[in-house]
Amino acid sequence: MANVAKKVSWSGRDRDDDEDGRAGETTPLLNGTGPGAAGSGRQLTPSPFLRIGQLSNVDLNEDIRELETEVPRQRPNEIPHNEKLLSLKYESLDYDNSENQLFLEEERRINHAAFRTVEIKRWVICAMIGILTGLVACFIDIVVENLAGLKYRVVKDNIDKFTAKGGLSFSLLLWATLNASVVMVGSLIVAFIEPVAAGSGIPQIKCYLNGVKIPHVVRLKTLVIKVCGVILSVVGGLAVGKEGPMIHSGSVIAAGISQGRSTSLKRDFKIFEYFRRDTEKRDFVSAGAAAGVSAAFGAPVGGVLFSLEEGASFWNQFLTWRIFFASMISTFTLNSVLSVYHGNAWDLSSPGLINFGRFDSEKMGYTIQEIPIFIFMGVVGGILGALFNALNYWLTMFRIRYIHRPCLQVVEAMLVAAVTATVGFVMIYCSRDCQPIQGSSVAYPLQLFCADGEYNSMATAFFNTPEKSVVNLFHDPPGSYNPMTLGMFTLMYFFLACWTYGLTVSAGVFIPSLLIGAAWGRLFGISLSYLTKGSIWADPGKYALMGAAAQLGGIVRMTLSLTVIMMEATGNVTYGFPIMLVLMTAKIVGDYFVEGLYDMHIQLQSVPFLHWEAPVTSHSLTAREVMSTPVTCLRRIERVGTVVDILSDTSSNHNGFPVVESNPDTTQVAGLRGLILRSQLIVLLKHKVFVERANLSLVQRRLKLKDFRDAYPRFPPIQSIHVSQDERECMIDLSEFMNPSPYTVPQEASLPRVFKLFRALGLRHLVVVDNRNEVSPCSLCPGARATLCPGSVCPHGLYPVPFLQVVGMVTRKDLARYRLGKEGLEELSLAQT
C-alpha cells in the first residue's frame, strides 16, 4: 500500500535516496501502525536513549485512542485520505546557519575583499539564472510554435479536404489521435520518470520557498521532463498553458547553477562552494522563480513580487535587487532571442511568453462609472473561481483514491486529450458563426461551412494555442464573436480546464483561466454594450481583460503579485486600479467559499506549509502544548555507538538533536549546550571523527566545512556507514560541530510568539527550554563519570546542573498542524503518508 501511495504524492518515488540521507521512513512505527496509516508522530515508546521531556499519561492515552480509531479505516484499494492530515514525510529546509566553530572560523578568516568577491559571484549567478531561464523559455516557445503549427496545418488541410467531400469524422479522428498520442508521450515521461514534474509546479515551488523540502523538486531530471512535458501538453491541444511551468523551470535552473555542480550528472565544477547550504540556495531559487515569472509574462516586477509573496520570509534589499536583476535579464534575453527569431532583431517586442498585446490607453481608458461594473465582474470571477476549485477538489480526491497507478494516469491524460479535441471539433462543427477573414488576425482560419472569404469564429478559440486565443479575445474588434459562441466556449472550456488541471502532465493553469475569463468577460462586454445601446463603454476587449483577471484571481487568489503581473503583461499602468479592484473582489468572494487552487493542492498533499501568521485565536496555546516531547538528546562527548543507534532508530527519524551537558543517570534534567543536525553527525561518522575512550585527551581528527559542503544536499543514509564494534565504543566530541547558540523559547511562550520567531528566521528546529522549573540544581555526581562532571563546585558529592533545561522541540509540523477552520482552531493529525 505504501507503494501505491507513492505514485500520487509529489514526493512519492525514490524514497531510498531522499536528500537528507534518511532511509527507513517507510519502516513501521514501533508501536505497530503500518506505513501510510495516520497516527500521531509523537514518540510513545520507551527508548534506551537520552530522551528528555515530560511524557504525560494524558498524552499517551489520547494518542493511543487516536491510533486505534485510525487503523481500521484502511481498505485495500483505496488510499485513506483525510484533508485534516499533516504528512510527516516532508523535511524542512534550514534557513538558519549552523554557527559552529568551523563556520565561525571560516567567516572570520574571510576578509572584506573576499566578501566582495562572494557578492560579485551572487550577481554573476543571478545573471546566469536570468539568461538560462530566458533561453529555456525561448526554446519552449519556438518548439511549441513549430510543432503546434505543424499539427494545426495538418489538421486544417485534412478538414479543408473533407469539408468538400464529406467524412469530417476522419478529421475528428485524426485530430483526436494526434492529440492523444502527443499527450501520451508527455504523460508517460512524467508518470514514469519524474512524477514531481506534473502540473504547473507552482505549488511545489511555493512549498520549497516556504521552507519545505519536496524531494526531487529542483533536480536536473525534473527540469528536462518538465520542459519536454510542457511542450507535449501544449502541442497535444490540452487546455493548458506553458507559463506556470516556467516558474518551476527557473527554480531548477537557479538551484543547479548556484551549487556549481550537478549531482545527477556527477559533475562538480568546484565553483560556488560557498553557496552550498539551504540559506543561500533558497535565495537563488527565489531568483529563479522570479526569472520564470518574468520570462512567462514579461513581468519582471511581478516576478519579484511573486517570489517575495511566496517565499522570502525576511525581506532584504540586496536580495530583492538581485532577484529583480535576474528577472530583468530573463525577460530581456527572451525578448532579444525571440525578436531575432521573428526577424525583427532590434525592436524588442516580445517581453514574455504571453503578451496581452498593446492596450492603447487613449482608446481604452475607463471612467469612474465603470468601477461598480468591474467590481461586479470581480464577484462573478470569485464565484466561478470557487466553483472551479471545488470541482477540481472533488476530482483530485477521486484521483488520489482511484487513479494512482501511472498507467491509469497516462490513460486519463490521453482520454482528456481526445475529449478536448472532440469537444472542440463538435463545437466548431455546430457553430454557424462566420466572420469575414479580411482584417482579422487569425492564424489558422478554418472555413468549414462558411462562405468563401469567411472563417468559423468558434475555431479561433478552439483551433489555436490558448495564448493566441486570449490575445484574440482581448484585441479582436467589436463584432468578431457572436455571444452564443462565447457562451458555449466558456462553458465547455471551463469544464475541460477543470478536468485537465491535476492530470499527470506538465502544464499550467494560468492561460486556461485567463481564457475562460476573457471569454465570459467579452460576452459580458457585448451584453453591456447591447444593454446600453452602444455607448462609449462598448469596447469588449477591456471587459475581456477584466474578466480574465477576475477568473484568474478567483482561481489562484494571488494578490499584489498578480496585479502587477497583469499590469506588466498589458504593458500599461492605466488598468492598475481596476485590475486591483477586480482581483481583490474575486479573492474576497472566492475565499468565502473555498481556498485558492494552489493552497488546496498543497493541503491535499498534507504538506506542513506555514502560513503568514499563526491562527488568530491561538494565543491560548503555549510552546508547552505545541512542542514534541520527549526529545532525543546527545551528550557533548558521546559514545559513537549511541550516536549510531539514535540515527538508525527508525521510530524517530529526528533531524536535529539538542546537545546537553547532563548527569547521565538523571535524564530528567539536562542543560542545553547546542544543537547538532543529523546531516552533520552523518558526516562525522563517515569521516570517523572520534577517539578511543581511553585516550580522550587525544585530539580527534579535524574536519573542514568543505567536508560538509561536499556531502550537501544528499547526505548518505546511516545504513551506508559502517561502524565496527570497536569504533562503537569510541567517543565523539561534538563541541566543535554543534551550533552553540540555537534559538530557544521558554515553554510559556504563546504559539503566535513561537510561530513568529520560527517563521521570521526560517528555522527548522526550535528548542523549548524551561527557565522556571524548580527542580534541584544539585544532584549526585557519580564517581565513575567524573570526567563528565566538570568543575564540581557543589557541596561534596553533588554535581552542578546546567541552567538551561531542554523540555521539548518545536519543528515545522508542530506549528503547521494548527489551522483556522470554519469552527475555530483545529488541529491536524500527523501521519506517515
Add this chain to the structure above:
Amino acid sequence: MANVAKKVSWSGRDRDDDEDGRAGETTPLLNGTGPGAAGSGRQLTPSPFLRIGQLSNVDLNEDIRELETEVPRQRPNEIPHNEKLLSLKYESLDYDNSENQLFLEEERRINHAAFRTVEIKRWVICAMIGILTGLVACFIDIVVENLAGLKYRVVKDNIDKFTAKGGLSFSLLLWATLNASVVMVGSLIVAFIEPVAAGSGIPQIKCYLNGVKIPHVVRLKTLVIKVCGVILSVVGGLAVGKEGPMIHSGSVIAAGISQGRSTSLKRDFKIFEYFRRDTEKRDFVSAGAAAGVSAAFGAPVGGVLFSLEEGASFWNQFLTWRIFFASMISTFTLNSVLSVYHGNAWDLSSPGLINFGRFDSEKMGYTIQEIPIFIFMGVVGGILGALFNALNYWLTMFRIRYIHRPCLQVVEAMLVAAVTATVGFVMIYCSRDCQPIQGSSVAYPLQLFCADGEYNSMATAFFNTPEKSVVNLFHDPPGSYNPMTLGMFTLMYFFLACWTYGLTVSAGVFIPSLLIGAAWGRLFGISLSYLTKGSIWADPGKYALMGAAAQLGGIVRMTLSLTVIMMEATGNVTYGFPIMLVLMTAKIVGDYFVEGLYDMHIQLQSVPFLHWEAPVTSHSLTAREVMSTPVTCLRRIERVGTVVDILSDTSSNHNGFPVVESNPDTTQVAGLRGLILRSQLIVLLKHKVFVERANLSLVQRRLKLKDFRDAYPRFPPIQSIHVSQDERECMIDLSEFMNPSPYTVPQEASLPRVFKLFRALGLRHLVVVDNRNEVSPCSLCPGARATLCPGSVCPHGLYPVPFLQVVGMVTRKDLARYRLGKEGLEELSLAQT
C-alpha cells in the same frame, strides 16, 4: 550649549515632553562629561540598584581614555560633530508585543468573529489613509498651482512692461523680493514651530520605519507645518519639489487615523483602541508612506515597494495587500479630484502630483544598441550624484556647526530664494535662445528680447514650477532647446539644488534631481543625435528620461522601488529594463564614492539606524562584546521605592528591565523571569498598583490593557508621579505585567546572529543570558528573605539558583554602532547629543 544643539537636530526641540516620558536626558553623565560631549554610554559608576553583568577593567580604562581625549575638543561657538558618533537620545520602537498576562487574557477572550472585525477595521483605516492622503495632495497641488500662477503672472506682466521701457532690474527686485518673502514665511513656521517638518521628511520616515522613534515626526502639528511649508517653498521658487513631503504627510495621516484620537487636539474618538501600540501603528505608517508615494508619483506599486524597502522587516502578505489598497485609493482619490478640478471629470488623467506625460512606446522604443549608452549615462549620473552628495555633506556639516539658530536659518532660506530668482533672471536675461511660440506647451512664455511670436527658451526651465519644466524637457519636440541653454541650466540648477537641500524649509529633492538629470540627459541626447548625424536614436526626450533616472538614482540610491516609481510615472513598462540598468549603474558608481543622500543625513544625525544585515566581517564579535552591561534588573516582587529610584536615575535612562528571581545578596547571579518596560512601570506607579509589605498576600489592584493604551504613546515622566514615603515601602508584583518570554540570546552568539534576530523581529530589548557559566548554582539562602526563596530543595541552608542568568542587554544602539568602513569594521562612539 545643549540648547544650541537642540535646534539643528531633528528631535531637538521640546525634549521635556519626549514621547516616552523620559526626562533629564540632558542631565550630565555621572562621570563628569558635559552634555553634548562624546563618550561611551556604558554605565561605569557603581550604583545602589541590582545591576548584573561583568564590568571588566579593560572596558573602564578604555572608556575613560576616550572621554579624556574627547572633552578638550569643545569650543564655545561650534557644535562638536563627528560623523562617527551614535546618538543616545533616540528611542527605539518595539515591534515585539509584550505578551504579558493582560495581553494574553485579552487575546484569548477575542473570538474569531471579533478578529474579523479587527481585520475589517484595518481595511477601513487603510481606505481612510488613502483618501485623506489623496486629498492633502490635491490641496497642495491646487494651492501651489494657483499661487505660483499668480506669482508668475505678476512677474511676467512686470517683465513685459519693463522690457519695453527698460529698467528690468525692477523686475528682478520684484521677483527676488516676492520669492524671499514667501520663503521667509515658510521657513519661519518650520524653524520656530516644528523643526522636524524641515526637508523632505523621507530620512525621518525611513528612520521611523526602521524602528527609531524620532520625536514629533508623526504629529498633527508637523503635518500642518509640512503642508504649509511645502506650498510656500514651491511658490517661493526654490529648487524643490512637493513630492517627497507627501511621503511624510501620508505617514502622519496614517499615524493619526490609526490611533483614533489626536493627542494634540486632546480628542479621543474611542475607536481603533486595539491599534494603540507600536506594532500596529508602524504597519499603518508604512501604508501612509506608500499612499504618499502613490499620490506623489501616481505609483501605487512603487509606493508599496518603497514602504517595504524602507520599513517592514517582516514581509506579510496581508499587510502588503492592505498597503497596496491604501496606495491605490490614494492615487485614485487624487486622480478623481484633480480630474474634476481640471474640468474633465471622468477621464482620470492625473494619477500623481507629477506625471511624466505619455511616452508613446511606438515612437520612442529603444534598441539593443542603445543599452551601452544608457549604462554610460548611469555612470555619469552616479558621479554627478556622488558630487551632489559630497557637496551637500560639507554644506550640512557647515550648517550644523554655524547655522544653528532659527533666525540664521530663516535668513539663509531667504538668501537662497533671492539668489535662485537672481540666477534665473540673469540666465534668462543673458540667453539669446528664442523659440517659436507656436505649438509649444509653455505656460508662461516670456518674450523678453525675442522677436514677436517667439519666447525665451531659458525661461521655460527657470520661469516655471520645476514639475512643469521636467515634463517639458521630456516631451518638447527636438530642437526646442539650444545645447548652450541646457548646459548652463544644468550647471546652475545643480548648485542651487544642492544648496537648497537641507535648508530649514519643507521641500523635497526628487524633482530638482529629475530636473538636473533631464537637462543633461537631453543635452546628451542632442549631442548624440549631432554626432550620429540624426539617426533614429535622436529623440532627446528619451535621453532626458534616462538622465533624470540616472541623476535621481545617483543622489538617493534607491533600487527596486525607484525603478518601479519611474516606470509607473512614465505609465509604460517598456522602459523598465533601461531604467533598471541606469539606476543600477548609478548606484554602483555612486556607492563607490559616497553613500546616498538620505543615508548620509541619517548618519549626520547620529541616528542608530539598523541596516539590512550586520557588517559582513563581524562574525568575530559575540553578544558578550556587543551587549551593554551591567544591566539594571528588577525583582519579580519589588519595593516601590527601588522602582521609583531606578526610573528616576538619570544616569541610566534604560527603558526595559529584566525581571529576575535572585538572591538579593548575590547580585552576580540572577534567573530571568521576564522583561518589563519603563512605560509599563510608569503606568503601574501612576495607578498605584502595589500592596503594603506586611500584606503581601493581599491582591493588588488589577489593571486593564486599556490603562496602558490610554497612556500610549506619551507616557508621563516619572517626575510627574508622586509617590509618598509610605508608598515607597510598599511592594509591587510585576508577574502579571512583565513579558514572561522575552527573546534571549546566549552570550556566545555571534553579532550577525544577534543582529538577524533583532532586526527580523523588530525588537527593542534583547536579553543576553549565560547558559554556560559554571558558577555555583547553590548559594546561601538568608533566612530573613525566606519568602523570596521558593522551594528550597538544595541541601540545608542553600538556595537554588535559577537557570537562566542575565548577563547583559542588547539594544538598537549596540548593534547600530558597528559599521563597515573603508578600512573594515569600525565602531561608532556613543554620545548624548
